[in-house]
Amino acid sequence: MTKKVLLSPLDPVHDIGLKMIKRGLNEAGLETKLLPPDTPAEEIIRICMEGSFDTLLLSRTLGYGVAELLARFVDLADAAGLRDNVRIGIGGMAVRPEIAAELGFDAGFGPGTTVEEAVAFVEGREYSPQENEIKKEKVDIASPYTYHYKNQKIGSLLEKITMQIIAWAANKTSPGVERAKLRENDWDYQAFLKKEDDSKFYKHYAQLCDQIPKDFYLKGVMHPKTRELSKDELISLNTYISNMQKQMKVKKLQHTKKLPIVWNQYGTGCPFMDIAHVKASEGWGADGVVHFDPSWGARTEGFLNGNLTHQEDGTVITPNNLYRIHRMLEKSTLWQVRAHRGLNTAETVVLAGKIGADLTKINICYGSLAAGTDPARLTIDAFHAIKYAAKYKMPFDVVTNEELTGVPAYKAFAGMLIVADLAVRLGAKPILQPLFAFSPEVMVSGQMDDNYIDFNAAKIYALRSIVDAPIWPGAPIGFLTQTEDRVQSSLSTALHALLATSLGVDAISIASADEAYSGGPISIPSKIDTLRGVEESFRFLGLAGIKPTEKAQIWQEQMVIGIENVLSQIAEQGDFVQSLYDGVLGSKEEGAFPGRAGYNTVREE
Amino acid sequence: MAVILGIAGTAKNTGKTTTTKAIMDQVQQDKNRLLGLTSIGYDGEDMDNITGLPKPKIEVWPGALVAVAERSLEVSSAQIQLLEKTDIATPLGKIILGKVIKSGTLLIAGPNKSKELRRILPLLQHYGANFIIVDGALNRIAPMVEVNSLILATGAAKTSNLTDLAWETKHLVEILQYPVFPKTENMVNVDSILDIQAAQRLTAILLNNQGVVINGVISSQGLEYLIQAGEELKGKMLILPDAIKLLVCGEVRHIYNLLTRLKNFGLEIGVKKEVRVTALTVNPYYPQFRFSSNDYQAAYVDQGLLYESITNSVNIPVFDIVEEGGHKLYEVIVEKEIY
Numbered sequence: 001m002t003k004k005v006l007l008s009p010l011d012p013v014h015d016i017g018l019k020m021i022k023r024g025l026n027e028a029g030l031e032t033k034l035l036p037p038d039t040p041a042e043e044i045i046r047i048c049m050e051g052s053f054d055t056l057l058l059s060r061t062l063g064y065g066v067a068e069l070l071a072r073f074v075d076l077a078d079a080a081g082l083r084d085n086v087r088i089g090i091g092g093m094a095v096r097p098e099i100a101a102e103l104g105f106d107a108g109f110g111p112g113t114t115v116e117e118a119v120a121f122v123e124g125r126e127y128s129p130q131e132n133e134i135k136k137e138k139v140d141i142a143s144p145y146t147y148h149y150k151n152q153k154i155g156s157l158l159e160k161i162t163m164q165i166i167a168w169a170a171n172k173t174s175p176g177v178e179r180a181k182l183r184e185n186d187w188d189y190q191a192f193l194k195k196e197d198d199s200k201f202y203k204h205y206a207q208l209c210d211q212i213p214k215d216f217y218l219k220g221v222m223h224p225k226t227r228e229l230s231k232d233e234l235i236s237l238n239t240y241i242s243n244m245q246k247q248m249k250v251k252k253l254q255h256t257k258k259l260p261i262v263w264n265q266y267g268t269g270c271p272f273m274d275i276a277h278v279k280a281s282e283g284w285g286a287d288g289v290v291h292f293d294p295s296w297g298a299r300t301e302g303f304l305n306g307n308l309t310h311q312e313d314g315t316v317i318t319p320n321n322l323y324r325i326h327r328m329l330e331k332s333t334l335w336q337v338r339a340h341r342g343l344n345t346a347e348t349v350v351l352a353g354k355i356g357a358d359l360t361k362i363n364i365c366y367g368s369l370a371a372g373t374d375p376a377r378l379t380i381d382a383f384h385a386i387k388y389a390a391k392y393k394m395p396f397d398v399v400t401n402e403e404l405t406g407v408p409a410y411k412a413f414a415g416m417l418i419v420a421d422l423a424v425r426l427g428a429k430p431i432l433q434p435l436f437a438f439s440p441e442v443m444v445s446g447q448m449d450d451n452y453i454d455f456n457a458a459k460i461y462a463l464r465s466i467v468d469a470p471i472w473p474g475a476p477i478g479f480l481t482q483t484e485d486r487v488q489s490s491l492s493t494a495l496h497a498l499l500a501t502s503l504g505v506d507a508i509s510i511a512s513a514d515e516a517y518s519g520g521p522i523s524i525p526s527k528i529d530t531l532r533g534v535e536e537s538f539r540f541l542g543l544a545g546i547k548p549t550e551k552a553q554i555w556q557e558q559m560v561i562g563i564e565n566v567l568s569q570i571a572e573q574g575d576f577v578q579s580l581y582d583g584v585l586g587s588k589e590e591g592a593f594p595g596r597a598g599y600n601t602v603r604e605e
Numbered sequence: 606m607a608v609i610l611g612i613a614g615t616a617k618n619t620g621k622t623t624t625t626k627a628i629m630d631q632v633q634q635d636k637n638r639l640l641g642l643t644s645i646g647y648d649g650e651d652m653d654n655i656t657g658l659p660k661p662k663i664e665v666w667p668g669a670l671v672a673v674a675e676r677s678l679e680v681s682s683a684q685i686q687l688l689e690k691t692d693i694a695t696p697l698g699k700i701i702l703g704k705v706i707k708s709g710t711l712l713i714a715g716p717n718k719s720k721e722l723r724r725i726l727p728l729l730q731h732y733g734a735n736f737i738i739v740d741g742a743l744n745r746i747a748p749m750v751e752v753n754s755l756i757l758a759t760g761a762a763k764t765s766n767l768t769d770l771a772w773e774t775k776h777l778v779e780i781l782q783y784p785v786f787p788k789t790e791n792m793v794n795v796d797s798i799l800d801i802q803a804a805q806r807l808t809a810i811l812l813n814n815q816g817v818v819i820n821g822v823i824s825s826q827g828l829e830y831l832i833q834a835g836e837e838l839k840g841k842m843l844i845l846p847d848a849i850k851l852l853v854c855g856e857v858r859h860i861y862n863l864l865t866r867l868k869n870f871g872l873e874i875g876v877k878k879e880v881r882v883t884a885l886t887v888n889p890y891y892p893q894f895r896f897s898s899n900d901y902q903a904a905y906v907d908q909g910l911l912y913e914s915i916t917n918s919v920n921i922p923v924f925d926i927v928e929e930g931g932h933k934l935y936e937v938i939v940e941k942e943i944y
């Protein structure tokens with residue numbers, strides 16, 4: 001039999017919420033009747049009883065004295081015998097299950113109540129707010145892609161280049177590669193969890209490290225900017241984690257479209273603040289979090305060990321620190337541990353893989369042209385890192401941050417495509433990461449004089465015309481458009497997100513509103529600023545789109561020609577590593593300088 | 606037979622939880638008693654949902670039996686062994702019956718309507734409880750028809766004007782003590798009187814019969830209509846299921862005035878079932894709203910004056926639990942128990 005629902009706004013005026021619920025109930029095939037606002041309690045109860053309704057839904061904004069008024073209604077309904085057969089729900093701002101229980105209702109519906117929730121209640125299915133909590137699952141953005149080349153010319157150039165890299169790498173190694181091998185073969189995560197003795201491993205490991213880690217392992221000397229957490233700190237940290245987890249609810253930012261997923265970074269150096277940052281990101285809807293490690297970590301051979309706190313920005317990579325972060329993540333949160341630019345690239349991938357990261361980050365060109373690592377060294381380390389990423393089934397993004405020094409997009413893209421092609425050949429799943437940025441190239445050449453849309457769109461069009469691969473603009477989107485003004489920063493991020501969703505990319509990384517100018521760890525309110533802004537931009541655009549001008553098409557074509565020319569040059573030269581030193585993928589004039597860290601550490605086996 | 610004690614408040618913050626805790630302390634010390642605890646609302650939170658002021662927490666001990674909503678266990682530190690899961694649904698999940706196996710705090714959200722409380726009380730007894738406390742909720746009282754002994758908590762939180770409070774309390778107790786008319790065989794039965802048409806029918810029936818039993822409630826509007834019949838009501842009888850049905854229809858003072866006028870015309874008003882008010886507790890505390898900071902602060906009326914004015918207004922024992930503890934109150938409850 002069709003259930004009959006009586007809806008009655010107790011508010012003097014507002015009945016919009018109930019009207020929306022009524023529409024939903026009708027669509028679900030239920031019979032409804034909506035009473036005018038401000039119908040007296042006795043009248044509502046009489047109509048409900050005489051009309052043989054099954055359910056009564058009331059709405060009322062809670063305010064001063066309203067709780068007593070609602071309790072009185074419930075009492076009257078109970079005494080009149082209405083509650084023997086009719087279930088009563090209350091909806092409105094500030095209504096929570098606890099308040100509904102105290103007031104005596106069968107259910108309470110707060111802001112954000114779905115029609116499904118109301119229908120479930122009316123149909124007498126179990127009312128369980130957990131059911132209506134957002135169900136989130138990890139999204140594998142790489143899996144739908146084939147990595148087939150649509151631009152055959154570029155495809156065959158890349159094949160030539162990467163076969164040369166594979167041949168070059170065949171008989172080479174480095175301290176970083178050796179540490180990764182040791183970590184892969186002799187370090188067991190389960191043994192670590194059981195706190196088994198690992199002194200033998202670290203004695204051997206120390207021999208492959210720089211002085212600072214060596215002193216740490218052999219003499220017990222701490223890195224000057226770190227210290228071990230005390231026992232009390234660890235206890236309160238664990239309490240903090242479990243308390244946070246109890247009250248966690250995840251949220252979705254996407255509206256009609258499922259993509260792009262949204263990434264946020266953490267890495268304050270402080271284990272406590274990291275938890276707050278990660279939980280804020282999750283609570284306000286980020287789909288994934290990126291581990292930021294200290295910049296000295298990329299320039300130091302070897303990792304430290306233990307529960308380390310860092311007095312500056314960046315959370316130190318140690319097994320304990322990664323374990324702690326992994327443990328506190330919600331099940332639906334994607335976790336990326338960056339390995340991309342330094343002397344620990346390969347080992348980072350091994351550690352991240354063993355501890356359970358979902359993604360990593362590997363590149364060669366940015367790290368060796370703009371982040372200080374020797375090109376040969378990073379090539380061999382990244383080569384092995386990619387193989388480990390394939391083994392641990394971690395997709396990774398290939399950044400093009402060398403654009404920020406002044407390398408033009410087409411050159412950065414050529415470098416990115418080489419790494420991506422190499423990755424596919426080694427069985428890994430690379431994700432292309434073009435910048436959405438107000439880069440030096442466009443500042444000088446004027447591609448963004450009119451708008452921020454055309455040139456960013458051209459990048460996506462260009463990459464899509466070359467290869468069928470996932471695209472994740474970053475990192476963060478809107479780089480160099482943000483200022484110290486939080487409103488401006490949030491809006492700029494949200495608008496770039498709008499462009500990203502319009503272009504149908506797979507993921508975006510967003511900054512907090514104070515990231516560009518924080519001068520230290522970013523703050524949680526400004527993290528929430530941009531998450532809220534991006535959510536609103538998705539809501540705003542839905543399935544509609546942004547239309548770039550014809551410039552986007554022109555720049556796309558120019559970019560593809562530029563990429564082809566760079567790749568031809570490298571293929572012709574037949575030495576990828578040498579071309580990095582020679583500036584083919586970014587010259588000194590363009591602000592790209594081959595790095596020195598790890599220079600002369602590559603040796604033949 | 607088990608004591609089934611309800612603790613109802615006349616308003617928020619009149620000291621329901623304090624009274625509940627004080628009686629629980631006594632039950633714990635009484636070797637002949639096994640506690641069964643439930644609530645018609647939600648109690649035990651750290652802070653008041655509305656005023657944001659701290660609240661007393663309820664603590665339970667091993668052996669005690671509870672009937673609470675599933676999700677209230679998530680925020681309780683006491684460990685509860687599940688005895689039975691009922692199909693009674695609340696906003697916080699299904700009601701479960703459980704036995705405390707490790708002491709701790711307990712958030713009690715229970716069956717919040719009469720019909721469900723009626724099912725839960727025998728279950729608590731089935732598992733051995735012989736002293737059941739039904740913790741109240743806000744100013745709600747309707748489900749308390751199911752208890753066999755009622756404690757009313759009142760105090761400055763209802764109104765800090767002690768004269769008003771004394772009058773109100775007096776009238777409240779008087780209504781709850783309306784006489785029991787057990788013989789209603791010859792009377793006409795009608796449903797709840799909720800509008801003018803029903804009140805018209807009621808008046809007509811009453812004038813043509815000796816008496817009427819209302820199987821539900823009569824609204825204050827209905828009472829007002831009845832008054833128009835004046836002297837014609839003399840000698841007639843108006844019976845309600847219980848006195849609580851009279852209280853839920855409006856402000857105590859208004860209802861009392863209407864009922865008194867009807868009685869003055871000679872209408873006899875009574876109930877089928879007694880709701881036994883065993884004692885009153887008074888609480889000088891009230892949350893005072895501060896306009897300057899838009900929040901509440903704790904405030905108190907004079908404890909002695911409060912106690913005296915309430916004691917002088919009613920014919921049942923009055924206790925200030927904070928001042929004197931729950932010992933004497935417990936004695937009164939146990940002494941008045943009907944076997």
